[in-house]
Each structure stands twice: as structure tokens, then as C-alpha cells.
Amino acid sequence: MPVTIRDVAKAAGVSITTVSRALNGYSDVGEKTRRKVTRIAEELNYRPSAVARSLVMNQTRTVGLLVSELTKERAGHYFMFQVLYGMHDRLAELGYDLILVSTTTARQRLVSYLDFCMERRLDGVIVMGIRLDDPYIQEVVDSPLPSVVIDLPLLSDHCGYVMTDNVHGAKLVIRHLAGRGHRKIGFVNGHSQAAVSRDRKRGYEEGLLQAGLGYDDTQVHEADFTLQGGADGLKHLLQCHPDMTAVFFASDLMAIGGLQYARELGIRSPEELAIVGYDDIELAEFSTPRLTTIRQKRSEMGMRAAEMVVAMMKDHATPQGVLLAPELVVRDTT
Amino acid sequence: MPVTIRDVAKAAGVSITTVSRALNGYSDVGEKTRRKVTRIAEELNYRPSAVARSLVMNQTRTVGLLVSELTKERAGHYFMFQVLYGMHDRLAELGYDLILVSTTTARQRLVSYLDFCMERRLDGVIVMGIRLDDPYIQEVVDSPLPSVVIDLPLLSDHCGYVMTDNVHGAKLVIRHLAGRGHRKIGFVNGHSQAAVSRDRKRGYEEGLLQAGLGYDDTQVHEADFTLQGGADGLKHLLQCHPDMTAVFFASDLMAIGGLQYARELGIRSPEELAIVGYDDIELAEFSTPRLTTIRQKRSEMGMRAAEMVVAMMKDHATPQGVLLAPELVVRDTT
DNA sequence: CTGTTAGCGCCTTCAC
DNA sequence: GTGAAGGCGCTAACAG
Secondary structure (H helix, E strand, C coil): CCCCCCHHHHHCCCCHHHHHHHCCCCCCCHHHHHHHHHHHHHHHHCCCCHHHHHHHHHHCCEEEEEEEECCCCCCCCCHHHHHHHHHHHHHHCCCCCCEEEEECHHHHHHHHHHHHHHCCCCCEEECCCCCCCCCCCHHHHHCCEEEEEECCCCCCCEEEEEECCHHHHHHHHHHHHCCCCCEEEEEEEECCHHHHHHHHHHHHHHHHHHHCCCCCCHHHECCCCCCHHHHHHHHHHHHHCCCCEEECCCCCHHHHHHHHHHCCCCCCCCCCCEECCCEHHHHHCCCCCCCEEECCCCEEEEEHHHHHHHHHHHHHHCCCCEEEECCCCCCCCC | CCHHHHHHHHHCCCCCCHHHEEEEECCCHHHHHHHHHHHHHHHHHCCCCHHHHHHHCCCCCCCEEEEECCCCCCCHHHHHHHHHHHHHHHHHHCCCCEEEECCCCCHHHHHHHHHHHHHCCCCEEEEEEECCCCHHHHHHHHHHCCEEEEECCCCCCCCCEEEHHHHHHHHHHHHHHHHHCCCEEEECCCCCCHHHHHHHHHHHHHHHHCCCCCCHHEEEEEECCCHHHHHHHHHHHHCCCCCCEEEEEEEHHHHHHHHHHHHHCCCCCHHHHHHHCCCHHHHCCCCCCCCEEECCCCHHHHHHHHHHHHHHHHHHHCCCEEEEEEEEEEECCC
16 A cells, blocks of 8 residues: 555654645745655655545546547558657646547447546547547537547537648649649548548649649549558549549558559659658658658647647636648659 | 436435445345436436545556657557557456556656556556666566566566567578578667567577578667668668678568668669568558568557456466567568 | 445645 | 644445
8 A cells, every 4th residue: 555645644743734735835834844744755755646636626637538540440540649649748748647548449339438538537538530420429529528629620619629721731732733734633532431531622622623623523532541542542543544644642651552553553653643642651751752742740739639628628718620731741752 | 517426326315335336236235226226327327436436446447558659759659559459458348448658758757657657546557668778667667566568578576578579580580581592681670778679689690590691790780660770771781791682670660661772772672682571560561562571469469468467456467478479471572 | 135434545624 | 834624426344
């Protein structure tokens, strides 16, 4: 059994109250007493119980991270890890801890993850990698538990969001390609149950129109963000449109898949086919040829999400929709 | 404020104790009472407070995940994500939650992470991605807190480990290459502060000797597990040994970096240079040409770690050293 | 079978 | 400046 506040009090010859006040930096404690208590606490290696404190303070200083793509499906982690990094780091700075709440656990099948959050008395939640058709997402948004969603524009009294301006990002791509003279530009999108797919497609469409190029539905292929999906997507597009000179992929992973498929066919990039990805994962800079892409500020996304939940939790801040600016990174595939 | 056990008791017209017993499935409760309590609890949407329960039961049912590579350094996540997946999944099945404890947070600079675990009253810890020279790792190993370390062979009264048999894995590689007639095989290792590097190097060395090939220190280059490191490593080796016909990289990421560097130089693989990686990350199957590598059962590593801590926590099981079998996956680069 | 009593470790009025 | 008392929500003996 760890040493408790009572042990410290006894050893210091003061009351429990005094120990509590001394250690928590209250001003109404004699300087001598404070020093003594501090010293004893250190000697005894006293660690105040966060559990007991949570109970009485009615807050756990813990936020849950809801992820559904924490699964075998390996597409998301290139993107998510960096977000997680920024988020966790900022949360720690602000004095909050992060607990994982996955959709795909045995337990979650019985208890919705909102229930999980209630039981653990989490102070807030950050949601990431959740699909539009997720059965529980609405429950979270509607609940009074402060929440921030990443990559899903859900806004309510207790729910904000952080995402990249994907419409703009896709437009940047098309403008770039059109500027290089491409007239026939294909698009391999992610699955339809991601808000980012919807936005990127809209950007693609609007971009084409703005560039004076017509939009043609058959030049769009819906894949699933994976390497294989990218390869398949390109294959499909090339079958319908052998004269295509550029393809925009809704993720770097898919673009790399496409790049590899193209190489197998002996199609050279960028000479015969320009290729653009999305995300700017580390590999983008390291593929051969190096991939032109749209950079998402991933760790900033995490940080912003962290800051927002914390603001909502402690200052009752109004949730907001944060749209981060994308950035075109031109490399060798265009 | 959430509804408490007292609310349920009042509404059901029974004592708090009875509610507790009814809901926790004790046998000494009347069937009618139980049903009534259960119904009321459901109607009121009662969620027992895990915090209060933790306090009185003196266990949080939470394990901490200590990671230090949850940082900007992006090398580890290809490997770690899958481990995390298996670990979290199994933990959830066993009724435990996972909380993130990173080394690189502002707070951790003041408080060692063991202190963090004590404050949060974690039941156990899993450690991953920690370097041999980490200042706090020993503290964790020595502490009475049940812990399991991944990829570091630390064994003590309260600390077990899970890792792949890296010596054997590296030997498999050399045997394979030697079997294909390679006589001069280079090795690009990871950084020296990883136990796996040490083991893979030993396997490389022993493998060479067993194959009747001499070991030559200048054929080994120490890198850092990154793409760039792999490229640099290969470059360096080729400078010293232009006649080298095969190179073994201590990670797939490095191998892919090497592969790309080779392509830039116009060196074809496997014809002119055989290349083997380690880990079997998803990209290995998708590089061009597809990478021969050693598969590590990553999600199983996570599961085993989870099972071990849980066993130690609840059954006071003796910690063990688990060595998982590696597996050679032959693809196109050899 | 059910209720009463006593804490778990800590913070917070309220007296002194 | 310091201490005593009460309670956060729950479980665990111990009586009946």
C-alpha cells in the first residue's frame, strides 16, 4: 500500500488538512510548516492519489481518445500517429491524461463508448478516425460531454471539430495540374464514409470547373485509402481513360500504390503521368520519384483538438470548427 | 451530475448495499429485487463510477503504456501501431483500459514516469520503444509495479518481456542469402541503444560464421532505423565494398531507403544487389520490387504483453521472458 | 436475503 | 495559521 496523506500528516505532526493545503500551494500555511510538510512528503515518497482526488474534485483530468481505425485496417496510422503525438503532448502540458477508447473491443460491443466515458468519468473526448456511418458517433456529439472531432465537421453545443480545409486542398492540386497543362485529370478518392473524401471530391470538381475543364464522373474512382486501393483505382481509371495525363489521389498511400502500379506498367511519372497525393506522410518525400502532395499539419491538428477540449472543459468555452490551411508541396511527380 | 448508486437505491426502495450487490451479480440477492434494481438502474441510465470503485477496491483496472518514441522521430510507428492494436484489444477483452504515458511531455521532465504511475495508481505498465540508455527504465524494472517490456530483455521479480527472437531472425536472413550464393553480405543496423540491434547483429555474425563466411566489421554500418539512415548506410557500405552482392537491413524502413538509393544509382535489385529487411511492415509487400524480409508478429507481441501484465496483476503470475519466432518472407529482392 | 456501519484517500467548509 | 468534521460514490464485513 502506498503512503497516504495521513501518513505524511502523522509524520509531520500536523493535521491532514494542513498537509493538503501545504502541498497544494495554498497561501494560508505557515512557511515553516509548509517546508516541513514538503520535506516529509518527499522523504516518505508520498504521491497523492489521483483516484481519491478525482472522486472528491469530481473531475478526472483525463480525456478519452475514441478511435475506430485502431484496427487491422492499416491505412490510417500513417496519418493518425502524428496527430496523436501532437495531441498527447499538448494535453500533457495542460495537465491532462489520455486514455484509449477503441470501438473494436469486446466490451464496446455491449457498452457504447459514451457509456465507457461516463463510467470512467472522463472530462472530455477527442474523436478520430471515425466513419460517418458509425452507429455511436451521434450519441457522442449530442451528449453534454465536451468533445472534439477530428476530420468530421460536427458542431454542437458540446462538440467542436478540427480538420484541414480539404476543399481548398483539392483545388490547389487541380490548379497546380491545370497550370502545368494537364487537361484530363483523374481522381482516386477515399471511401465515401469519410467527410474528407466528400470535401476533396468537391474541391476536385470545383477546381476543374474553375480551370475551365469539364467534370466527368467516370474520371473519378472511389477506393479506400489503402495502397492496394490506389493501385486498383489507377488501373480502373486507365482502362476507361487511357489518355489521362494526371491523377490526383486522396491520400499519399494510395498515390504510392498508384505510382507502383504505374511503374509495373512501365508508365513513367511525371513524364507520362503526373501524380499527386494528399497528407504528406514521410514516405511521400521518399518515394521514387518523390511525390507531389498536399501537406496536412498533422501534429497541429492534434494540438488544436487538445486545446479545444481543455478550453471547453475548464473554461466552458464554446466549441468551434477549426479549419487548418493545407499546403501544396511540389516534388517530382508533377 | 451523473446519477449515483444512492439515486438508484432510493428509486428502488432498497439500500445502497443491495443495489451494489444486485448489479455486481452477487448470488445473495432475491430474484425479484435484482430484477427491480436492474430495471430501475437502466431507466435512470445509471453508470457506476469507476473512480469511486477504484478507490475502494484499491485497483484501477488501468495499465499504462510507456512509450518514448511517441515523438517527432517517425521511425517507430510502422512497427508500434500494430503492437498497440493487439495490446489494446486484448486488454479490453480482459477488462482493462490503457492510458498513455509518454516520456516526452513537459510533465515527465519533472516527474519520472514511475511517479506518474503511482499517482494514477495504475495496476501495471507496458513499456515499448524505450532505449537502453533511458534514464528511468531501471526505475520501472525495479519497482514492484507489474510491468512488461517489449523488445528489451529485462527480467526481474515484477518485470517480464516480450520480443522476437532477433538472433534467430538475422540468422535466417544470412542462411537464406548464403543459400543463394552470396558471399559478401553487408549489414545496416539500427542504433546501438536498441536491444534488437544488438541481437540482430549477433545473428548476422553467427549466421556468417555458420555459413562459412568470415565476419568483417567494416561490412557493418550503424544507422537509426529511418529511411534516410538506410540510404546513407547503403551508400557507405558500397563505398567501402563495391563488390558486395547483398545487404541486410535491420528494418524494412531502412531497407526501403536503401532500395531507393540503389535505384537512383541504377543498381538493380535483386540482380545486382540482394536486399533483405526486417519487420514485414505493410510497405514491404508493396515496394518495387517487393521486399524480402523477416516477419515479426506484431499484434501478437502486443497481445502477449497484455496477457502477461494481466496475469501478473491478478494472479500474481511470475513474469516471463517470451521470445516469439520470426519468419522469413521471401519476395522479390533476393 | 437485506440493511447498517465503516471506511478507501483526499478536499473543503467552518470554527478556533 | 491550523484542526475537526463531513462527504465524494462505492464496496465489504457484520448483523439481523
